[in-house]
Amino acid sequence: MRKRIMLTWLSAVLSLAGCHATHEGDKSPGTLNFTNSNPFANPSSLLYQAPPFDRIHDADYQPALEEGMRQQLAEISKIAADPSEPTFENTILALERSGALLTRVSKVFNGLTHSNTNDTLQKVQTEEAPRLAAHADAIHHNDALFKRIKSVYDRRADLGLGQVQRFLIERYYRDFVRAGAMLSNPDKKRLRVLNEEESKLTTDFQNRLLAATKAGAIVVDDKDEFDGLSEPEIAAAAEAARQRKLDGKWVLPLQNTTQQPALAALKNRTLRERLFQSSIKRAELGDSNDTREIVKRLAQLRAERARLLGFPNLAAYVLDDQMSKTPEAAIKLLNDLVPAALSSPPGTGSTTQNRFAMRNTDWTSHSSNPISN
Numbered sequence: 001m002r003k004r005i006m007l008t009w010l011s012a013v014l015s016l017a018g019c020h021a022t023h024e025g026d027k028s029p030g031t032l033n034f035t036n037s038n039p040f041a042n043p044s045s046l047l048y049q050a051p052p053f054d055r056i057h058d059a060d061y062q063p064a065l066e067e068g069m070r071q072q073l074a075e076i077s078k079i080a081a082d083p084s085e086p087t088f089e090n091t092i093l094a095l096e097r098s099g100a101l102l103t104r105v106s107k108v109f110n111g112l113t114h115s116n117t118n119d120t121l122q123k124v125q126t127e128e129a130p131r132l133a134a135h136a137d138a139i140h141h142n143d144a145l146f147k148r149i150k151s152v153y154d155r156r157a158d159l160g161l162g163q164v165q166r167f168l169i170e171r172y173y174r175d176f177v178r179a180g181a182m183l184s185n186p187d188k189k190r191l192r193v194l195n196e197e198e199s200k201l202t203t204d205f206q207n208r209l210l211a212a213t214k215a216g217a218i219v220v221d222d223k224d225e226f227d228g229l230s231e232p233e234i235a236a237a238a239e240a241a242r243q244r245k246l247d248g249k250w251v252l253p254l255q256n257t258t259q260q261p262a263l264a265a266l267k268n269r270t271l272r273e274r275l276f277q278s279s280i281k282r283a284e285l286g287d288s289n290d291t292r293e294i295v296k297r298l299a300q301l302r303a304e305r306a307r308l309l310g311f312p313n314l315a316a317y318v319l320d321d322q323m324s325k326t327p328e329a330a331i332k333l334l335n336d337l338v339p340a341a342l343s344s345p346p347g348t349g350s351t352t353q354n355r356f357a358m359r360n361t362d363w364t365s366h367s368s369n370p371i372s373n
Helices: 058-080 088-097 100-115 119-140 143-154 163-178 185-215 231-243 269-280 292-308 314-319 327-342
Strands: 218-220 250-252
Touching (some): 058 088, 058 100, 058 119, 058 143, 088 143, 100 119, 143 163, 231 250, 314 327
Antiparallel strands (some): 218 250
């Protein structure tokens, strides 16, 4: 449930998402009536509860997301209003078990929107992202619920619990505090505004980047320009062109990385340059897919949120519950790797310093370093 509240859904579904095909006749979500016929209404009967993609239509997601949020808030209200003394079972375990429907649909929906999206799913994502952010805040900022969590947390050493149970208590308490549970009401209100705007911008960024990646594909007129690529790779480029109805041409689609795999094999310098430039500038062309202003605003929002929660910067907030704990420790770890990275491979008798040509390895001295700023 901790991950459900934080909206960091599992990515295991990505391997299954490729099996999903949009059914013909799917309509954009209009009515949001959720019925027991919805494929997410009950746990999947498949092995490991794998999603029944043969039954899932695009129009099923939004009603399930809305109903999932409604059900979880009802469960949370019941936990928060419980008059009995807070215990691991009636508070922490109850939280962990809440939101089953929202979890089922979120795992699949999140996987598809990152791997096999379409216009309908993007529309749903745009509409639901701020609602999901508000849903998470409604849980984290429920004072009665947090009091029960804190009560269990404060007594955790005296409850006779196992190590895993104590860890779960501590994790819930820490997550709620990091989500603003201990802020004043005005600060909670401001945090909710920041979270809502960030959710909208994050979705917008994802959609723009996808569109920019599609638009940045390289169209090639002459097969000879592909010198260095294998025949299967050239055939794939021809198929990509066919799918775009570009008869007699070839297309090199951009992958979601800066360095494109074809760059390592192509011998044509001009084509390599076209591919590289298109890759690094895909979302910086000043068109409707430009993401630079979004990136700038997201950085501002996240910096303000970190300060609101008592941290000097975003890096300090992000690393506070990670192994390194602080940006300084993370930078030290990276700097400590440099000597080993530059040392001679065993048995070679020579150094690799010229090959790597690393300069100014004290990265903390660079003002552009995103971790130290």
